[in-house]
Amino acid sequence: MDALISITGMLVCLFGLVRVIVAYSGTTRSAAPDPERVKRFIESAPPIQAPLIDDLIAKSPEEMHGRAQEAEPAEEDTKDYEAPR
DSSP states (O other): OHHHHHHHHHHHHHHHHHHHHHHHHHHHHHTSOOHHHHHHHHHHSOOOOHHHHHHHHHOOHHHHHHHHHHHSOOGGGOOOOOOOO
């Protein structure tokens, strides 16, 4: 009787393993991009506005770094968020 239970358990595990392998192979195939859908998506996208492109190209790394520093709050502008005592 113990042998029958053990063999049945092994068969159930083997069946589960086969199902997992089949399910995994199905998910990896469906994750690949469809070239036709990608092409339609790119063609349907609105064009990028030229002034935005020109502004990004015209900025040097130094200008971008300087603008980032200007955007940070100064020491006197920061608030103390410590809980009251």
